[in-house]
Each structure stands twice: as structure tokens, then as C-alpha cells.
Ligand code: PXG
């Protein structure tokens with residue numbers, strides 16, 4: 001395979017969420033990918049333990065998806081989505097709707113998780129306004145929540161590093177629930193931790209403080225991904241749902257990571273048996289082959305907004321140039337076909353016990369403070385090195401990279417979310433590599 005010469009000067013590209021100076025002093029560049037593996041520009045093979053960035057659930061460069069995109073690019077490269085349409089947009093929406101929890105079958109397309117979150121928050125406000133409750137404007141997020149990087153997303157999000165530089169201009173009417181991470185009670189939980197359902201009751205406190213009549217929506221990740229794989233305590237999501245319903249507050253599940261098989265079901269909502277009013281998605285919606293995201297709204301939410309407009313009027317003043325982009329829609333339909341044909345959600349479900357056992361076998365590995373998992377996602381939290389938070393996980397990540405395994409880290413937490421096509425041997429290799437890496441870091 002011919003590859004282009006690697007450019008010497010990496011300075012033009014301002015890299016996202018990256019230590020630019022450190023990276024450019026010792027770059028890690030990917031040249032190609034197939035199935036479970038990346039290949040680096042210096043020709044080394046990398047086993048993908050993170051599905052790219054939690055998104056390539058069917059494995060890389062799948063022939064069916066590649067062909068669908070190529071054919072679409074040659075047939076209809078672009079179609080305006082405002083007051084115009086193309087058939088694949090409607091097909092993709094119908095196919096996504098089939099996988100959503102019952103009733104959430106109205107799909108708005110975006111190009112990323114961040115856009116999905118901002119779209120969902122706007123839909124929540126528009127819904128209450130259309131019902132004549134326009135004073136319901138407050139949005140409730142959660143500490144340690146990640147909802148992308150739009151101003152809406154960082155406002156409801158709960159990650160201080162993503163907020164502090166912009167803190168003077170965050171959305172004004174926002175409050176936060178406490179996070180559910182509790183190692184004192186729940187360290188080394190397999191699956192859902194037993195302790196912490198009561199933390200959902202904090203929503204009642206916020207309702208008492210603000211009054212329900214001012215609160216539009218609560219947004220949470222069913223399983224928090226970016227802040228280090230925080231699995232919800234047993235009963236917690238059910239409790240949140242009950243409190244939202246009781247007070248007429250919309251519940252939004254941000255399923256950008258959990259959607260499309262990560263937990264062994266189409267959605268976390270299905271996995272936990274808790275149905276939100278609005279659900280955000282992105283990433284694995286089309287195997288990350290072309291940027292795409294979406295928002296699933298309940299019929300009630302959709303119909304309230306759409307039926308409130310005057311005939312001929314645009315009902316929701318919101319949308320993106322690339323909403324339902326033909327290439328993204330083609331990749332989406334091909335991806336959902338592949339998930340179904342290969343039974344990849346069921347495969348993830350079947351592999352989960354093996355994955356759990358392989359992860360928890362690292363309980364006695366050096367530096368390990370906690371291991372937590374659900375479906376095909378796992379977090380391993382390390383003791384931080386005194387005076388250098390994050391350094392240990394970064395060095396472990398580098399050691400794994402050198403040993404040919406790609407993992408993800410955030411702070412001092414290692415995160416694992418392999419493509420759903422991962423084999424048992426590859427699962428063993430990922431965690432063996434991590435064990436060795438941890439033994440080798442200070
Ligand atoms: N919501 C959730 C729950 C996410 O996980 C987003 C929104 C934003 O999606 P976009 O497509 O705008 O990035 C995400 C994205 C990490 C990591 O380090 C996680 C994400 C993105 C990048 C890095 O774990 N999740």
C-alpha cells in the first residue's frame with residue numbers, strides 16, 4: 001500500500017483536545033485502518049481498544065459502508081435539507097427510529113454529538129413554549145457530565161476544565177445534580193453498583209429550590225463515558241424518570257456513546273428499561289464513517305411543536321447545512337444493515353461477561369484503584385501520582401501504544417470500548433497489554 005510522505009511541519013493543524021506542543025514533538029499518526037486494527041504511518045499495527053473515539057462499533061473500513069458512501073458520492077453528493085429532501089434522509093430516519101425506544105420515533109439529524117445536545121436542549125425549550133409553559137427554561141445537568149462542546153453542552157456539562165475558560169458566558173439558567181461516582185461504597189463493582197439510587201432524589205431538592213414550573217429538562221448520560229465510565233447505581237435512572245414525570249420535566253438521555261450496541265442493546269434506554277422523552281445520538285449511528293448525529297424525540301414532543309405552527313410556517317427554527325447529508329445518511333443505512341446482519345448488538349451482549357472477567361482480572365495490577373464495566377465498556381481508575389495527576393494514565397496509554405494497543409485515557413482513568421466485532425483473544429490481549437504497561441510505569 002502506498003502512503004503519502006509524512007509532512008514534517010505539523011504546525012498548521014490546531015488539534016482538538018490535545019496537548020499540541022507535546023504531541024507535535026512526538027506525533028502518533030494513523031495511516032489506515034481495517035477491522036479491529038489501525039496502521040500507523042511508520043507501518044505498525046495497532047489493535048483498536050477504543051473503537052476510535054467510542055464510535056467505530058462495526059470495526060474499520062467495512063466494505064459495505066465504504067461502498068455505500070462511494071456510490072452515494074457519485075449519485076447525489078449533496079442535497080439542501082431546508083425545504084428540500086432526498087429519499088435516503090427519510091430512510092435513515094425510519095431505520096434509526098426502529099431502533100429507538102418505543103415512541104421515540106421522530107428523528108432530527110445533526111453532524112455531531114455536540115450539535116445533537118444543543119438541538120435536544122432547544123427542542124425541550126420549544127416544546128414547553130408550544131404548550132404555553134414558556135417559563136420552563138431551566139436546564140438541569142449533572143456533575144461530571146459530558147455533553148459535547150457547544151455552549152449549551154458545556155453549560156449543562158459538569159467538567160470544570162471544559163467550562164472554566166468560558167465560565168462568564170455559559171447559559172444562565174442551569175443547575176446540576178450530583179454525580180454518582182462513589183468508590184467508598186462501589187469500588188470494583190461489576191455492572192451496576194448497588195449504592196446510590198438516592199442521589200436521583202437531589203432532583204426533588206432542585207425542584208423545591210427552583211419550582212418545577214421553571215424547569216424544562218434534565219439531561220444525563222445513562223452511563224457517563226468521557227469522565228471515566230460511571231455506571232448508574234441500580235434504580236437511579238428509574239428514580240430520575242419518576243421524578244421528571246411527576247413534575248412535567250422532560251428527561252433527555254445523552255446516548256452519544258451508549259447508543260448502537262455499546263451495552264449490548266440498541267440503546268441504554270432499552271438496556272435499563274427507562275424511556276426518556278428525548279434521546280441524543282452520534283458516533284456509531286453510522287460507524288463514524290461520515291460525521292453524523294441525531295436526536296430522537298417522542299411523538300408527544302414532536303407533535304406538540306410541529307402541530308403548534310400555523311399552516312405553512314416553519315415549526316422549529318433550527319437546522320444544519322449538513323443535516324441528513326447524503327453521504328452520512330448512506331453510511332447510516334449501510335451501518336444499521338451491518339449491525340443487524342452480523343447481530344453485533346447481540347454479539348456485544350454475549351461478549352460482555354468475558355470482557356468483564358478480563359477487565360476485573362486486573363484488580364491486583366499495579367496502581368489500580370477501581371475497575372468498573374457494563375456491556376463492552378470499562379474504566380480502570382489508577383491512583384494518581386502525587387503532584388502529577390493524569391501523568392500515570394498518559395504514560396500507560398503511551399506504553400500500550402508502543403505495544404500495539406490503542407486505548408483511551410481521561411485524567412487517571414483508562415477507558416476501553418472496543419468495536420463490537422472484537423474477539424475473545426483480542427480482549428485478552430488488550431487487558432494483558434494494560435497489565436504490562438501498568439507494571440512498567442512509575
Ligand atoms: N455527548 C456525549 C455523551 C459524548 O460522549 C458528545 C456528547 C459530543 O459529541 P461530539 O461528536 O461533538 O464529540 C460526546 C462525545 C473522550 C471523548 O475522551 C468522548 C467524546 C468525544 C471525544 C472524546 O472520552 N464523546
Ligand code: PLP
Pocket residue numbers: 319320321322
Ligand atoms: N456561519 C455562516 C456565515 C453561515 O452562512 C452558516 C450557514 O449557512 C453557518 C455559520 C452555519 O453552518 P452550518 O449550517 O454548517 O452549521
